[in-house]
Amino acid sequence: MGNNQFGRLFTVLTFGESHGPAVGCVVDGCPANVPLGPADIQPMLDRRRPGTGPNVSARKEPDRVEILSGVHEGVTTGHPICLLVVNRDQRPADYDAVKDLFRPGHADAVYQLKYGVRDPRGGGRASARETLGRVAAAGVAKQLLRRLPECGAIRVVAGLTRLGSALARESAWNDDAIAVNPFFCPDPQAVAAMRDGIEDAIAKGDSLGGVVEARAFGVPAGLGEPAHDKLDARIAQACMGINAVKGVEIGDGFGVANATGSENNDALRAPKSGRLADAFLSNHAGGILGGISTGQPIRVRVAVKPTPSISREQETVNARLENASLSVSGRHDPAVAIRAVPVVEAMLWLVLADFALLGRVANAATPGKEPR
Secondary structure, three states: OOOOOEEOOOEEEEEEEOOOOOOEEEEOOOOOOOEEHHHHHHHOOOOOOOOOOOOOOOOOOOOOOEEEEEEOOOOOOOOOEEEEEEOOOOOOOHHHHHOOOOOOOOOHHHHHHOOOOOOOOOOOOOOOOHHHHHHHHHHHHHHHOOOOOOEEEEEEEEEEEEEOOOEOHHHHHHHHOOOOOOOOOOOHHHHHHHHHHHHHHOOOOOOOOOOEEEEEEEOOOOOOOOOOOOHHHHHHHHOOOOOOOEEEEOOHHHHHOOOOHEEEEEOEOOOOOOOOOHHHHHHHHHHOOEEEOOOOOEEEEEEEEEOOOOOEEEEEEEOOOOOEEEOOOOOOOOHHHHHHHHHHHHHHHHHHHHHHHHHHHHHOOOOOOOOO
């Protein structure tokens, strides 16, 4: 029994396969009267779609979203919102040569072990194409948060901070740079090294991994619960659920293992504003302490593995468990981390929307406490 739904109050169920007729999602839990139309979703889909340049998959998909339900005369009705994107450039025949082979690095073998059957057309649900539904749903989440007074100032931005050995400088982070280079890189000086690295990998028939960093600003303090529903735990779950993600860090992440308490603690000083959320002098915690948002910017880093579909010959076995080799041809991202940038950003929007609604429910049950 598969779990294809994410969230508790603001829920998202994704559907579809890479080379099936369509992909999309069903969003439930969005309140009524939230302004919503295709124009609120399409820009986010445009950022993750393939066929936009030499550094990503050559598959040509317009990825035009259709709203099939849950919206009437430009506002949500409070009922399930179905978002559909038709696959226009699917080529299932491209996978005929590998349908009886288990591709290294893919989910082929575990799908076969679990279900006794698998969809060889681009990996089916294991394909990065599945993430389209998540990004579409984030367009709804973004509109919802804008309508909540305590969350209307939330802004989420993500960028590619590492591609292979090419690194973006922390001190050079520039939000504006992300939108004007094909790698979504926040450091303009790192773009050339990223381009050289990916061109070298393509020439060798190989692929590259990378790191995506997402930052959320304007998040109100108090989102999250202290034990089994921590905000950082849910963010980690959301990001680990993205295809090809193998690691998630919040704040200083694994760097805390090499720090002392005096170095890692975020000291406080009486703020001029009179707001406790402004008292922190640093943000090693990444905007979350004890599973609850501090009001500081949330920082998340996600490690994305190299695309497993490569043209270099690899050892494997076939369906009869005989030794074989394969070289994967077709239209694949040489570094799936590039197009993972808008997906990581989307998952942060989805988690924040869910916790904003959960926070409102919790505060409504607390006498004298207004929604955050």
